Amino acid sequence: MHTPIPLDVFADLACPWCFIGHRRLAAALAGVPEGTFALRHRSFELQPQLPPEGMPMEAFVRARFGPDERIEERFAFVEAEGRRSGIAFGFASMPKAAHTRVAHRAVALAREQDFESQALDALYTAYFCEGLDITSADTVVACLAEAGLPEPGVLAAELPAGDGEEAVAEDEAIAIQIRVTAVPVVVAGRRIGFQGAQEPEVYARFLAQAPAQLAS
Secondary structure: OOOOEEEEEEEOOOOHHHHHHHHHHHHHHOOOOOOOEEEEEEEOOOOOOOOOOOEEHHHHHHHHHOOOOOHHHHHHHHHHHHHHOOOOOOHHHOOEEOOOHHHHHHHHHHHOOOOHHHHHHHHHHHHHOOOOOOOOHHHHHHHHHHHOOOOHHHHHHHOOOOOOHHHHHHHHHHHHHOOOOOOOEEEEOOOEEEEOOOOHHHHHHHHHHHHHHHHO
8 A cells, every 4th residue: 555655844823925835735735646645734933032922013023124114015915925825814903923832732733633734724814814813722722623623622621731842842853953944844755845835836746746756
């Protein structure tokens, strides 16, 4: 029986390009025979220095970009790219820049319920489109329950207990080992990959060529 090829995606839930890449990769995977790849989200924190409760968005943007007159232009470009992938970014209504550790732990725990990709999409949408606070364990649990997580009560008990921390730490250790410094990064078979939210046809071409490249 064919063994699925590991397909690791390093991403941060507070990265708009990771959300775009997530949607585009999902669309490309829909055209690949089932069982070809074993998709796994790998946690990565772009802003680990943020306080656990996050930071007001306006203050974060000022600190990150300074007096950049092109901020609105930057956001408009991301919004336009998002619309091409069915994403309605709502940057203007986002109250805070999120520390994503809790959200990453939730995705790791949702994986145990075979709900990883759905959890990712739900949390990306909650943060970027609905302006919800994904630093809050209660909000994260409610969001995933609404998205259809099979056992939200289990997650509600696990998150406050610190469960999922080991999985996130392992992902971030792997990222350091393979020198991931910016996300999204897609790696197939632990050997070949690329960085950045690519066009849908780039994802499709990569997925089509990966099995032969890994076999050579």
